Amino acid sequence: MNLEKIDFFQPFIVVVAILAFLIMGYIGSFNYRFEDPLNSEVILTIIFACIVFSAGILIIKFKINVENTKEIDFLSEKLLITLTIIALFLQSLNLVLIGGIPLFNSTLKANATTNIWRIAYPLFLIMINILLAKYYSRKYLVLVLLGAIIFGLNGYRTSVLGILGSSFITLYYLEKISGKVGIIFIAIIIMGIMAIGYIASKSIATQTWTLNPLELIFYRAAFTLELFEKIIPLAGTTHGHILSMIFSSGSPRTFVGEYVMKYTFCATSTLFGPVMLDFGLIGLTVQMLVMGLFLSLIHKLKKGIGVGIYSMILTHTLIWIETGPTDIMIWFLYLIGFILILINLNYINLNKN
Structure with missing residues (x-):
């Protein structure tokens, strides 16, 4: 296998990162303050999300040809x-x-x-x-x-x-x-x-436990996935409230923490938590399919500034695996990607083969 020909940062890296995060969280759930390991519903839901995301990538791969993408020259x-x-x-x-x-x-x-x-x-x-x-x-x-x-x-x-x-x-x-x-x-x-x-x-004054930097990573993954485990039975009960907070005022992560855990803290609830709370499994399916489609198309437009735009969007999608897509600033990066698609719309042709 020629490693130089492998595109390590194609959109499928998101699936790899999700599964790695799941494994880290599962290991962490055994080693720290959690009474039970993550249940099978969490694991199956995340695997389902990965399958839907992968389907979105493959739809673009087989149905779209992108040729002669347009370069943007006005930024000196x-x-x-x-x-x-x-x-x-x-x-x-x-x-x-x-x-x-x-x-x-x-x-x-x-x-x-x-x-x-x-x-x-x-x-x-x-x-x-x-x-x-x-x-x-x-x-x-x-x-x-x-x-x-x-x-x-x-x-x-x-x-x-x-x-x-x-x-x-x-x-x-x-x-x-x-x-x-x-x-x-x-x-x-x-x-x-x-x-x-x-x-x-x-630096948190109320922090009483002691973990080394490596242990902290596994602990954070386990805690975040434990929170998602508590979200699953509440799926669809916030009826779009978190989504509305992202694009208006308030703190979506704090709301998730208060709603699910019943005390105030800034909650990271995975890439899947907020949409599951708002819209249930249907919402999760739509989100992962659209993200797969979108990242696959932006990946094909990585020419000139498109390289930088794809890199930013991919990186923050990977970050969202832990934190959740609740940052309006990062959705702004998705908007920039959407503008890039519009600019190149005439260069995106349906594959007739």
């Missing part, structure tokens, strides 16, 4: 660099206005996702990936690392994973990742998210 290198630096400045300003470093203070962390951050993070994410995709230079990797550090100070692993993960995938498709560089990049990603998760958990 200078403009992209300027916007990237503005995003870094805004996040730095955010930390100053908060009054400290949220990574080391759970109280500050609870208030760290301000409106400034909601502008700064997606702006940086989009600009740095498009900059790499259109005007790659090794010096721009300094901006990637700087962004991971500055946004990582907010105390959220997902920001670091979003920046480093999407940049890595962009560089992979640009064929700028050698074996040595790839190992270093992956090591930085793993150590970064483990360190931030561990430091942030230790």
Whole structure:
């Protein structure tokens, strides 16, 4: 088998990641504070979701040909660099206005996702990936690392994973990742998210248990899947309320925590939890089918800035496996992907064979 010809980041990587997360959670449910391992209903529901997602990918694979996709040329290198630096400045300003470093203070962390951050993070994410995709230079990797550090100070692993993960995938498709560089990049990603998760958990004043950084990963997977286990009997009982909160006001994750666990906390409920609560198994089926279709089509449009757009969407879909699709900012990335599809609509032809 020629590994160089394998596309490691095609949409099926989502299925692999889901199954890996399920295995980690199952192992974690034995080792930590959970009385029973995950039940078969959780496992079967997740396997069903993977099958539907895979069906969506295969529909595009066999029914659509994408040829001569259109390149977008109006984004200059200078403009992209300027916007990237503005995003870094805004996040730095955010930390100053908060009054400290949220990574080391759970109280500050609870208030760290301000409106400034909601502008700064997606702006940086989009600009740095498009900059790499259109005007790659090794010096721009300094901006990637700087962004991971500055946004990582907010105390959220997902920001670091979003920046480093999407940049890595962009560089992979640009064929700028050698074996040595790839190992270093992956090591930085793993150590970064483990360190931030561990430091942030230790900064919680009410935290009484002690886990090392590796144990914490298995624990978080188990806790998240345990929450999904409690969601399944409640399927369809919120009647779209979580979806409406995503695109209006309020905190969907806090609502899920209060609704399911009966106490206030920011709940990560897997990629499947929110839609199951809102619309039951039918909603889960539609969501996974549409995501499979969408990611497969965006994957075929990965040319020029399309590389950066696909990398961002794929990375945050992978992050959603744990956190759940409750972030309006990330749905904005899906909107950008949809615009990319519209721009290339004339180049997407039905396969008559």
